[in-house]
Amino acid sequence: MTDTPDSDDVSRRTYLKLAGGAGAATFLAGCTGGGGESTTESTDGSGDSESTEETSGDDSDSSTEYNALEVQHWWTGGDGGAAAQALLEGFNEQYPDIELTENPVAGGAGQNLRAVIKKRILNNDPPSTWQAWPGANLQPFTDADKLEDIEESVWGHNDMKNAYLDGPQEAAQPAGNYVSVPLNIHRLNNLFYNVEVVEDAGVDPASIDSPSALVDAMATVEEAGYVGMAQQTNSAWSTGQLWAQVLLGEYGADVYADVTAGNVEANADAVRDSLDIVKQYSEYYPNDAGSISWQDANSKIISGDAAFFHQGDWAAGMYRAQDDFEYETNWDHVAFPGTEGLYSLNMDSFPMPTNNPSPEATKAFLRYVGSVDAQERFNPKKGSIPPRTDVPQDAFGPFLQNQMDDFSNSEAQPLSIQHGLAVAPNALTAFEDAMASFISSYDVEAAYSAIQSAFQ
Amino acid sequence: MSPHILKRLLDRLRDDGQPVRTDGGTAAAGSETAGSGFDLGSTLSSLRESDAVRSAPFWLPPFLLMGFFVYGAISWNIVISFTDFGGLQLPTYDPSTFDLEMYRRAFSDGQFWIATRNTFVLLISFTGLSLAGGLGLAILVDRGIRFENWFRTIYLLPFSLSFVVTAVFWRWMYNFDSGLINAFLRSIGLDFVASKWLTGSIDTGALGAIPLVPDTFYFKLFAVIFALLWQFSGYAMVVYLAGLRAIPNDQYEAARVDGASILRMYRRVILPQLRASTVSAAVVLMVFALKAFDFLYVLFGSNPGPTADILSTMMYRQAFSANQWAYGSAIAVILFLVALTVVAPYLYGEYRRGEL
Numbered sequence: 001m002t003d004t005p006d007s008d009d010v011s012r013r014t015y016l017k018l019a020g021g022a023g024a025a026t027f028l029a030g031c032t033g034g035g036g037e038s039t040t041e042s043t044d045g046s047g048d049s050e051s052t053e054e055t056s057g058d059d060s061d062s063s064t065e066y067n068a069l070e071v072q073h074w075w076t077g078g079d080g081g082a083a084a085q086a087l088l089e090g091f092n093e094q095y096p097d098i099e100l101t102e103n104p105v106a107g108g109a110g111q112n113l114r115a116v117i118k119k120r121i122l123n124n125d126p127p128s129t130w131q132a133w134p135g136a137n138l139q140p141f142t143d144a145d146k147l148e149d150i151e152e153s154v155w156g157h158n159d160m161k162n163a164y165l166d167g168p169q170e171a172a173q174p175a176g177n178y179v180s181v182p183l184n185i186h187r188l189n190n191l192f193y194n195v196e197v198v199e200d201a202g203v204d205p206a207s208i209d210s211p212s213a214l215v216d217a218m219a220t221v222e223e224a225g226y227v228g229m230a231q232q233t234n235s236a237w238s239t240g241q242l243w244a245q246v247l248l249g250e251y252g253a254d255v256y257a258d259v260t261a262g263n264v265e266a267n268a269d270a271v272r273d274s275l276d277i278v279k280q281y282s283e284y285y286p287n288d289a290g291s292i293s294w295q296d297a298n299s300k301i302i303s304g305d306a307a308f309f310h311q312g313d314w315a316a317g318m319y320r321a322q323d324d325f326e327y328e329t330n331w332d333h334v335a336f337p338g339t340e341g342l343y344s345l346n347m348d349s350f351p352m353p354t355n356n357p358s359p360e361a362t363k364a365f366l367r368y369v370g371s372v373d374a375q376e377r378f379n380p381k382k383g384s385i386p387p388r389t390d391v392p393q394d395a396f397g398p399f400l401q402n403q404m405d406d407f408s409n410s411e412a413q414p415l416s417i418q419h420g421l422a423v424a425p426n427a428l429t430a431f432e433d434a435m436a437s438f439i440s441s442y443d444v445e446a447a448y449s450a451i452q453s454a455f456q
Numbered sequence: 457m458s459p460h461i462l463k464r465l466l467d468r469l470r471d472d473g474q475p476v477r478t479d480g481g482t483a484a485a486g487s488e489t490a491g492s493g494f495d496l497g498s499t500l501s502s503l504r505e506s507d508a509v510r511s512a513p514f515w516l517p518p519f520l521l522m523g524f525f526v527y528g529a530i531s532w533n534i535v536i537s538f539t540d541f542g543g544l545q546l547p548t549y550d551p552s553t554f555d556l557e558m559y560r561r562a563f564s565d566g567q568f569w570i571a572t573r574n575t576f577v578l579l580i581s582f583t584g585l586s587l588a589g590g591l592g593l594a595i596l597v598d599r600g601i602r603f604e605n606w607f608r609t610i611y612l613l614p615f616s617l618s619f620v621v622t623a624v625f626w627r628w629m630y631n632f633d634s635g636l637i638n639a640f641l642r643s644i645g646l647d648f649v650a651s652k653w654l655t656g657s658i659d660t661g662a663l664g665a666i667p668l669v670p671d672t673f674y675f676k677l678f679a680v681i682f683a684l685l686w687q688f689s690g691y692a693m694v695v696y697l698a699g700l701r702a703i704p705n706d707q708y709e710a711a712r713v714d715g716a717s718i719l720r721m722y723r724r725v726i727l728p729q730l731r732a733s734t735v736s737a738a739v740v741l742m743v744f745a746l747k748a749f750d751f752l753y754v755l756f757g758s759n760p761g762p763t764a765d766i767l768s769t770m771m772y773r774q775a776f777s778a779n780q781w782a783y784g785s786a787i788a789v790i791l792f793l794v795a796l797t798v799v800a801p802y803l804y805g806e807y808r809r810g811e812l
Binding site for chain 2: 237425
């Protein structure tokens with residue numbers, strides 16, 4: 001089991017429901033209670049912040065005392081939990097004098113944590129920093145002026161600007177200035193496959209050169225008696241990811257960026273056609289696609305029932321955990337057809353909120369997150385790759401090493417739609433609505449107009 | 457409710473005010489001036505003596521807690537729905553900027569109407585079917601069968617399970633390949649009935665020409681309704697069973713002596729006496745239907761798609777995913793009004809019959 005942003009396995013959903021309910025209740029209570037107080041609170045808060053910053057400024061001169069650092073994240077179990085522990089241990093070793101409070105919020109692919117953070121930001125009581133998707137996902141925060149510029153204080157250190165490629169740097173600047181530090185990258189333009197199955201069916205995945213050509217390959221696979229593409233349609237996000245990769249593979253990074261920037265109408269044919277290709281894919285999904293999770297779908301690759309699988313590269317964590325299921329002999333990976341030379345980004349980052357309870361300690365932590373040491377500790381355990389290109393590869397497995405090479409050599413790093421990097425939360429919600437309708441009726445025209453109004 | 461209580465309190469105060477008690481020092485002090493009629497001391501002391509005040513430690517804490525956390529939260533939610541609260545900036549709460557924009561937005565939002573339609577389909581068919589199923593079970597169990605207690609427990613058991621549990625295992629039940637439902641259908645030779653229960657649809661063909669009948673009929677919402685039905689008809693059964701047990705045996709015997717058939721006996725003699733059970737079970741079931749959020753959320757995440765989206769899932773998405781707090785609040789208020797229209801006639805009916 002991996003602790004990826006989108007894992008929606010049973011236990012996670014259970015948590016989700018419980019914690020989500022509790023979170024909602026807390027939020028409501030916060031709103032209710034805040035009625036009269038909130039305005040006074042916020043003025044008090046900003047007053048506090050000035051004084052804190054002044055004193056901590058003094059502190060940094062003497063460089064002995066830091067305020068306690070509070071870090072919130074949703075890596076509470078599995079790969080993510082182990083990786084987060086490794087990261088925080090590394091930070092403790094470097095800054096033994098900073099008191100660190102970890103305050104994780106489990107569940108809901110981060111939805112619960114996001115609810116907590118929004119509440120705290122609205123009450124002007126942010127944690128020192130928290131796990132957040134960078135990019136447009138942070139737009140509500142920059143719109144409300146809740147994030148601080150850290151270009152000098154953080155990005156000026158550790159040679160970060162040279163070590164990060166353009167895509168991750170762009171994501172760190174949702175409003176044109178640096179406010180966040182990406183820690184890890186999960187690739188989205190993957191096509192995993194079961195080696196035996198494709199060989200048995202006589203298909204060569206490396207020779208599939210476009211998303212539309214994949215349809216023929218899957219037809220061949222189905223003739224050989226396998227499921228073409230292991231996909232789940234129980235919830236819409238997997239289809240959202242898939243459509244984005246089809247658009248990227250068939251029409252390239254520029255059209256993709258243009259569409260996510262809101263120019264859907266100018267690229268109407270590309271959007272319609274890519275939706276139609278996804279519709280054709282749906283003919284090759286397993287029969288029970290509607291009632292399985294992505295892990296169930298991935299199991300069909302492991303069991304040899306299905307040939308192809310599209311998912312973020314957290315899916316490889318399941319292969320690693322499986323005995324006798326080896327990279328390159330049993331399963332293998334190509335970039336999603338048509339996306340060679342591209343590396344679709346799904347990232348986690350740590351932003352710097354204004355009114356920070358521990359400004360100096362937070363900057364120290366963010367500088368650490370942007371360092372080789374932190375990314376080398378965190379990523380092998382998480383099953384992701386570091387956004388820095390100068391991290392030694394020794395600690396990573398063969399699959400991740402190949403991914404790191406692909407990343408270093410990539411021409412462009414498109415930002416993900418489904419994971420909040422390319423579109424703001426309200427557009428993402430509308431996009432998910434569009435995809436949820438799409439997987440129930442596969443009505444291309446309706447989905448096109450829903451996407452158009454979502455990205456406007 | 458609160459005016460009612462207030463009136464009663466005032467009555468009590470008036471009643472208790474005059475008679476002077478002699479069993480307390482303070483009361484004696486008040487009694488000296490009681491004759492003057494309009495005296496602060498005596499009013500205060502009688503206030504202190506009144507039932508309402510003396511029982512305050514018992515009713516006041518829950519009264520305040522409920523008032524603050526339930527009714528306060530509802531009122532606050534209504535206030536938010538009048539603002540433009542979105543994103544991460546608090547609204548100003550200036551009454552001059554309050555408007556109904558969010559409600560206008562809801563009424564012009566196609567998704568809102570889809571969710572409303574689904575909410576009502578769920579509400580009506582779930583409640584109706586649960587009542588029918590519960591009544592059927594209650595009558596069967598009441599026929600003096602063997603192992604009656606066993607059956608009663610078995611039927612009620614699903615009701616004790618959490619939505620989370622039932623949602624997960626119904627997802628397994630509905631699995632096309634390995635689900636129990638399709639496995640059962642295939643084992644009795646009904647392969648052609650086996651369907652993709654959560655994503656499938658059926659073309660209604662010529663029936664589609666009839667008003668209100670869609671061209672394509674999606675199973676998703678009815679798969680949800682069926683699962684909820686399984687969970688809640690046991691509850692309806694228990695309520696009906698209590699109603700049936702309250703009917704004296706004489707009436708069954710009298711009907712039988714008069715030569716009524718079983719069907720006729722139930723229709724003419726027994727069912728009319730189950731009105732109270734029906735109403736109370738229906739209200740509870742309808743409230744559960746409006747709360748089906750948990751079930752859908754566990755089954756499909758926050759976005760079940762247009763074929764099963766209901767107002768509560770839409771409200772959650774708009775507020776917590778899209779940061780459209782005001783819009784989410786407006787949907788919540790509408791949902792609240794729907795719930796109120798469900799409960800209000802019941803409360804009013806009970807009130808008129810003096811049972812409240």
